[in-house]
């Protein structure tokens with residue numbers, strides 16, 4: 390089933406070219422089913438890239454998904470044009486009186502700041518609080534996972550001596566969990582972060598369960614026992630060349646940055662890195678949309694956005 394997004398969003402042409410099922414608003418109007426109402430709160434500076442990555446995964450689903458893009462109103466974006474935000478994005482205040490079937494909150498390059506120093510922290514806390522009663526399931530990615538675990542459960546963020554950077558093997562810890570249905574016992578995920586979350590704090594929170602982890606990269610997937618909140622510390626949504634782009638960007642800036650681990654063949658940055666995480670990325674998002682959103686959300690959730 391298709392993903393429904395605005396006709397002129399740049400991601401539409403890219404995804405259509407990849408045979409990701411994208412439907413015009415006009416065509417979707419004639420379908421006699423209720424679309425799932427999903428919002429993506431995009432905190433990334435590279436918003437168009439992230440939109441495309443997440444829509445690619447959300448679009449690989451048998452469900453019709455009505456996507457609303459959100460940006461924080463209390464932050465002026467340097468890297469995304471005001472025109473793009475005006476054309477395709479809403480702010481939280483514009484949708485706060487509605488309910489959502491699902492909410493995805495992205496990462497952000499602010500992990501080395503205190504949460505309280507992030508200029509949209511107050512707005513984000515309001516969104517976290519609102520999501521508890523108004524969203525069926527919220528998926529938090531990378532920095533948003535750290536921020537959500539801190540806000541909701543007081544889980545501390547911990548600085549790493551070296552950036553966790555590469556594509557790492559992961560193990561399933563809770564094989565019967567619906568979120569991990571169809572997962573291989575060993576699967577790969579990219580990570581790109583300077584900080585980690587406190588395992589001790591998570592293990593001391595009775596509401597939280599660690600679902601998957603990596604010997605090298607640490608905890609990957611945490612969920613509340615009711616499935617209403619999912620925390621993903623890695624970047625399953627990344628493109629094959631996202632880590633290469635970050636590596637080359639940091640080299641160009643003269644930063645000391647190690648090669649992403651287990652990524653370039655023979656650790657040769659001139660060789661093409663294979664994407665070995667795509668299947669599990671798709672499974673993660675389709676399991677979430679199916680089992681945690683579609684199967685759980687009420688048919689009548691109130692007026693449309």
Ligand SMILES: CC(=O)SCCNC(=O)CCNC(=O)[C@H](O)C(C)(C)COP(=O)(O)OP(=O)(O)OC[C@H]1O[C@@H](n2cnc3c(N)ncnc32)[C@H](O)[C@@H]1OP(=O)(O)O
Pocket residue numbers: 432433434435464465466467468469495496497498499500506507508509530531532533581582583635638
């Ligand atoms: C841990 C994770 O979640 S990983 C996810 C984050 N990863 C990425 O964003 C990867 C892509 N990003 C990038 O490559 C880089 O951030 C770039 C190239 C876009 C910009 O880099 P720089 O020029 O060094 O930094 P710049 O001064 O533009 O600020 C970068 C971003 O930091 C964030 N930021 C910086 N200071 C603050 C602050 N006080 N409060 C909130 N956000 C802040 C903003 O998102 C800002 O970009 P935006 O205004 O367009 O939203």
Ligand SMILES: N[C@@H](CCO)C(=O)O
Pocket residue numbers: 497498499500581582583635
């Ligand atoms: N993924 C991020 C980590 C910093 O937050 C980057 O390298 O841009």
